[in-house]
Amino acid sequence: MLDVEFISAISVLGSAQWNAIAGLDYPFTRYEFLHALETSGAVAADKGWQPHHIVVRREADIIAVMPLYIKTHSYGEYVFDWSWAEAYQRHGRPYYPKLLAAIPFTPATGPRLCVADEAEREEVMQALASVLPAHAKEMNASSVHILFSKPEISALWQQQGFMQRSGPQYHWFDQEYGDFEGFLASFSSRKRKTLRKERRVVADQNLDLQVLVGSEISSAQWRFFFHCYQMTYAKRSGHGGYLPEAFFTQLAETMPEHLVMVLASHEGEAVAVALNFRDQHTLYGRYWGCVREYEFLHFEACYYQGIEYCLREGLRHFDPGAQGEHKIQRGFTPISTYSNHWLADADFSVAVAKFLKDEKLHIAQYLREASEMLPFRRGDD
Template identity: 85%
Template sequence: MMVDLEFISAIADLGIENWNAIAGVEYPFTRYEFLSALETSGAVTAEKGWQPHHVVARRDDRVIGVMPMYIKTHSYGEYVFDWSWADAYQRHGRSYYPKLLAAIPFTPATGPRLCVSDEADRDAVMAAVATALPAHARALGASSAHILFSKPEVSTAWQEQGFMQRVGPQYHWYDRDYGDFEGFLASFSSRKRKTLRKERRVVAEQGLDLQILVGDEISAAQWRFFFHCYQLTYAKRSGHGGYLPEAFFAQLAATMSENLVMVVASHGNEPVAVALNFRDQHTLYGRYWGCVREYEFLHFETCYYQGIEYCLREGLRHFDPGAQGEHKIQRGFTPILTYSNHFLADADFSEAVARFLDDEKQHIAQYLREASAMLPFRRGDE
């Protein structure tokens, strides 16, 4: 099958109907509405090191595949850390940037990257893209091409196409037919169950109330409060106001409200903390958190326990609470592997990185075995 590829500098060049006809609207982060909001709000621009460079695959002038991609001039906002690779290039008098990156900006959530029409041969489209990306990277003077947070089987397919595979840890919750939150707690050992119940009790004893709002239930005032908290979180962690402008969230509220779930914590009538999640038919994705006042255990309640309760109530089987956070394990989030794939144009660096990735994979496998032993669930006849 002949596949023709082009690279577009704005998702609007393809349009919402053409893009969503291939990417669909189920997974929120490849929706046209999400990616367009990043561009029109100014969150991703060439000046900010995120130049849109999306892949469009065609057959006989008909779009059969799309993949969000960017020309990057730094490695911020990716969550698959390659700073050491960039440093090695610099030490040898080479430039690691620009690079090509197929990813969802600022979003370390596993999901589709190369989206292919149901009527097209997926393997043929992937083979065409895998062949084109290295040549395209060289033509642009880019050091490399990367595909981040693919599903395991897709990552393996990229590996078979010559893209090195890298793994990393995250911590996800899965519904094991718990029924409700008490059923979830019943799966814990007695000591761990008491600890979690104490955390939730302390939150209530501090006079805190929590409310879950979905889509159009979120008021303009609550959006303003959320953005204030979002900026406070980044100011504390990174010394800046965050990667995403207020206009980005306003556009999401207007165009894909059905994917948005907000948890607001209040003390009396005053909101004090907030978490914003995304959802699809099967998964809740925890994304942003912030507070104006610190309360004991409030982060766990707002970001984890309320999300689990929501999943159980709404029939969502999976809760991805975001990157990092080993403290999630003792609260019932299972250590899992995430997957990315990488091509480096320089043969010597590619060989060195391949050795590094093999060693890293062994260390992470050992870590996951040890981390899984920290899960709070009952064992044997407990």
């Protein structure tokens, strides 16, 4: 018999117990990451992200944990359900609150339901597939959403009655390239020349790029990063970003081994920065900002330096973040991402299921067409 508990703050469980289940490799389910979100105020009830994490016990032993939030909007999720919310509103029904199992502001595929023993995953999922809908109904939540699961886990949620949704992203995978020149050798001649030209233009603008890891990043560099982070959001969204400076400074103290910063300078002055996270196998591109625009610098700092870092460090996979078809011609392969959804309203559930079936066909067609844009050699290239 499994007991499912909902906790209002990750500190209720504590780092030792949470990390014993979630592990220390994937950065975004680590206690330190989720705790920094809460203590910095980035997620809270008044921000529309009320922590409501799941703890599963067998007798006294914790066997599974899952980040969960009560959401009163759909910002910061990257799996867009605004049209669903609007449809609810048109029919006079509330879409919010909803329950969301996701990493706030982080569209990176990875574990969501963390289990101590993989042999118990199916049993835990079966329990949650019953508990979560019932709990949603009790609190008058419209729905339950599980975002950016690994494909095989998303398929299991689908078997448990949670509709599956797919979406596109663009990821880099090491194909035994050896180094950046080996990576370029896989390109067609014309695409290889184009990429080399972009890198040469960056160098010709007297831009120097430096990769800093963890504790190598100074307080001044963190301050510069946050200034750029705020400027990027101000230009794009008219606000200073979802994450306060305290969030980043706390991560710098508690999990520096996961942080990789690319700093660009012009004649000794910092002008741009990209922040990545990493685990044993993957680099995750997360934030970019600049104080001045330089041609092709974004591609160099956010993509090419990340690929070189992966090749140096033996990382097999680079997830550079959501959106951006321009990544394809630079060697990032179009892939599917997966989420799962349960809606309490039977009529809306039927309508959404039809929408998702049609959307899946369009996504699959798009991915096939997008893959034709990849720069890799074909035949006699």
